Amino acid sequence: MTQVTPVGRQLRPSGKLLQEDARRHHRSLLLQALFRDGPASRADLARSTGLTRVTVSDLVGEMVAEKLVEELGAPVGSRVGKPPTLVGVAADSTHIIALDLSPDDRILGAVVNLAGKVITRTERPLEGRHGQAAQDLVHELADELIAGATKPILGIGVGSPGVVDARGVVLDAPNLGWHGTALADSLRSRTGVPVFVANDANTAALGEHTYGAAEGGGMMVLRIGTGVGAGLILEGSLLHGHRAAAGEIGHVVVDPRGEQCACGRTGCLETLLAEPHLRRRLAAAASPQRMLTETGKRLGAALAPVIGTLNLHELVLSGPTELLDGALRDAVEKTIRDRTMPVIGDELVVRTSTLGDDVVLVGAAVLVLAGELGVS
Amino acid sequence: MTQVTPVGRQLRPSGKLLQEDARRHHRSLLLQALFRDGPASRADLARSTGLTRVTVSDLVGEMVAEKLVEELGAPVGSRVGKPPTLVGVAADSTHIIALDLSPDDRILGAVVNLAGKVITRTERPLEGRHGQAAQDLVHELADELIAGATKPILGIGVGSPGVVDARGVVLDAPNLGWHGTALADSLRSRTGVPVFVANDANTAALGEHTYGAAEGGGMMVLRIGTGVGAGLILEGSLLHGHRAAAGEIGHVVVDPRGEQCACGRTGCLETLLAEPHLRRRLAAAASPQRMLTETGKRLGAALAPVIGTLNLHELVLSGPTELLDGALRDAVEKTIRDRTMPVIGDELVVRTSTLGDDVVLVGAAVLVLAGELGVS
């Protein structure tokens, strides 16, 4: 079962546990069950969550009053006893604004419903904007999406490049010229709705975990675009790291005799794997297949210690599918299997993302779902 | 702040949160504060935990009645107002039985107090025992320690080699001939006290985290002995992994052209780093310093992706200090710094264990503290 872990929400600093928290927790439990298994009766929910029918009725009643959940009538089949009334999440009761700031030339925005479906989408060319100008563009995009929304807004979720801390401050994003930019605060004060910001690879991991074909167990989503980043879901929740830099794998050196990297070092994973480098080397290669296999082997060698040490269950490659889903994927999988214990390698699933280019947008929506409803 | 995470304790399967759970949580909160910061007044505790003075008084009263906590009188300095009464954990109110099954020729046992201090210790030679015979020896050692204990026993903590699941079943420990051995259950039914079992490297990580010089933030403890294993503390709690095999880094291949390993592969980390191999290569080396540096570089290269991806704060080397704490440690640190981003490498601390050979025993005690009192 996916653990209920509010991501990004300001935790009670003390750690004390109020009755109110218990009630929110139980609400999340019910919502989680409804999201995961679809509509169910109150009695079903009571059985699956372990709460009493009384408590479930009370909580469901509350959520029905808020329109978050709706009654769907009786199911078709008929058994003995009073027929149940199914209740389900009203996926379009409220909408979420999701922003993806990870492309290098533009920013993407969407209105997403509670089921993770994109309702409308927009984008704005970045045209070289940096710093405040880039932040203004984000504000503008958010305003447009909110103005065009047909439902109440649950919150705004943002997947941003760079290192983002738990309070939604972008600590460092060279491409956008952001350093210590309190993006969540500025969006929140401007729009008045809850805002959650995380690194784009981390949101991708959340998206894949919640709406992708995730099987449970530890998962790593490796996002390959202009740069390379990773997001990790461990024991059911997103890893942040000591300085919020978990997943910053792009500038780990994998080959000290490799290419020069923009960061000043030599042989960073990005020089091996980032899309521009990959395409360039592919164009120059005598045998594209062999080149992809070789790249996959190197990637596998770098990831094997990570996969092995964490005993991960899934490795998801997200990026240009035509490059990743073939010789490269196969080589990564084989190399990792060859380099880890059977108990680890045999269980490992290596696959490409099932959500494609929307993974960051959808993940940004999950950020809001998790923060506001405790669902993930 | 260290997160309060019961390790090994059977979680309520449903996830529902009773008032009783809240009370246990608050008790843990208080105990945690007392363990971490030493004796404090009820009013201090109220301030630091965010609970009201009334609630704190109530909970402290309960724990004083159980002798878990004791009143220590007024502090020396005097300020305005009624002088407070300090309360502190009664470190010797109950004792813990800790077992370390990681040496290959014997098993170690100790009685440990709540402050992590070893009161008495014993050992038994293994003399080649396997399977049931080895299990019987463990039972015998536990019986002897319990019989000799002068205080009530809070529980038994065991650090075992091999893969151990969350319910205390040793899934696979070739050295002891255990495969799916329900060690926790058998010890519990024999002794009638709560039992917690975990992998020895994992308990080492717990020990170092709680009683070592841990600074907070992600930590990895690499244990180098007959084999090589790791334990990871991420976001304040121990990582288990998909098949409970997190930390099983010993048989990750780090050099495909390296030595043959007992596991059948070539160039596993163990062939590089396990104590017997290390000593053998050291004896054969022209320059021991250079050999240790070379080994450190290889280790650093294997760990850099892990440290970088997880944004760890501390890497602790546990094992023969005379081999680890010098050229090897320095080379590991330098290599990881050279191979990770500044935000990660600059913050990293690489050091040897402060608990020495007792780290597994002490960690096994932490297992019990965490499971029974919610302290870690």
Place this chain on the structure above:
DNA sequence: AGGGATTAGTTAGTCCGGTGAACTAACTTA
């Protein structure tokens, strides 16, 4: 010396959320 001011800890009463037991409701089966 004596009355604030200040801080610690306790007592009394309240509120909140979940519970079990017992109810009503609505169906199937014989």
Place this chain on the structure above:
DNA sequence: TAAGTTAGTTCACCGGACTAACTAATCCCT
């Protein structure tokens, strides 16, 4: 039509934390 079964609700209660208001013990200042 009666018996059995399942869904959902009502009601009295309980545990645990909270607030408000107390007592206790000290310092400090006049």
